[in-house]
Amino acid sequence: MTTKRETSEELEILELESFLPYRLYRLADAVSREFSRIYKDRHGLTRPEWRTLAGLGQHGSMTATALGEQSAMHKTKVSRAVAELERRRWLTRKPDENDRRIEHLTLTGAGLAAYREMVPLAKAFERELLAKLSAGERTAITNGLGALKEALGKD
Amino acid sequence: MTTKRETSEELEILELESFLPYRLYRLADAVSREFSRIYKDRHGLTRPEWRTLAGLGQHGSMTATALGEQSAMHKTKVSRAVAELERRRWLTRKPDENDRRIEHLTLTGAGLAAYREMVPLAKAFERELLAKLSAGERTAITNGLGALKEALGKD
DNA sequence: CTAAACTGGTTTCATTTGTAACCATTGAAA
DNA sequence: TTTCAATGGTTACAAATGAAACCAGTTTAG
Secondary structure, rough: OOOOOOOOOHHOOHHHHOOOHHHHHHHHHHHHHHHHHHHHHOOOOOOOHHHHHHHHHHHEEEHHHHHHHOOOOHHHHHHOOOOOOHOOOOOOEEEEEOOOOEEEEOOOHHHHHHHHHHHHHHHHHHHHHOOOOOOHHHHHHHHHHHHHHHHHHOO | OOOOOOOOOHHHHHOOHHHHHHHHHHHHHHHHHHHHHHHHHEEEEEEEEHHHHHHHHOOOEEEEHHHHHHHHHHHHHHHHHHHHHHHHEHHHEHHHHHHHOEEEEEEEEHHHHHHHHHHHHHHHHHHHHOOOOOOOOOOHHHHHHHHHHHHHEEE
């Protein structure tokens, strides 16, 4: 099928399709693209904006740095996402009493409403995706991802 | 630990850390970032450029469209990656005899040399990553990703 | 034939991203 | 104290990306 060069260096060929970093990325990209419709089509949010909303919805009130840590975003992404959500009046900033560098971010009613609207959609998306797998496959992906994450951590 | 709001809508909170699209993306991003050092640090390649190199190294000669399909890249990405690799004289274009819209791309000696240099590094990277997992976890991640990919396909 | 639809590939433009420099504030050190 | 390093967050600039328009060439349908 594929046109491999059958030389003595056969071993030195990398099969991209089965290369872990590639498989992982491709899949994440596909899933993420598909999922993004939920926040992009309906509300015109970017991924950083969605994550910011999700973080605040989940935790109630956070600083920008905490947001960045929780959702693995660079501080500039957070900064811009927060600015945009503030522009929409979906969140407000409240300066910290003791440390005036810090701002505490909280969703407004409108922000919370949007969050509450999206959460069921997000859950449904995940549920439907997992529904296409067998029980064994579901635990495989869950555990596999968990293990890989661990493996990356302790480098 | 986390400051959850314990309201009657508890169920309507989404735990980002365990949300599949998020876990997947975060992990892929981390792995990809780590792996990118192999082609970025050493040769200053971008990911599309690396994938182009990998595709041609693996298959010997391909058209731009085929490259895009194999490695899931938008045609503009392919176009730019090819242009850059050509500029480096890592590949050459040969117009198709029958259809003059098509170009067949092939690695030059220099391109092939770079490919041959990187393949073992890529394999080592993958091997070392997987070495941190137990045998069971390895099959879990492999099968899990495979199953998920299938699930996405038949939508 | 010839016009319209299609395909491979490039280019243009607007948006998104990352890096680094930056401002303001705080904490530690002298 | 004054000074210097660190921290929270923003901004400026360059590079990477995606969407859509585009330019050949090719095919299809009258």
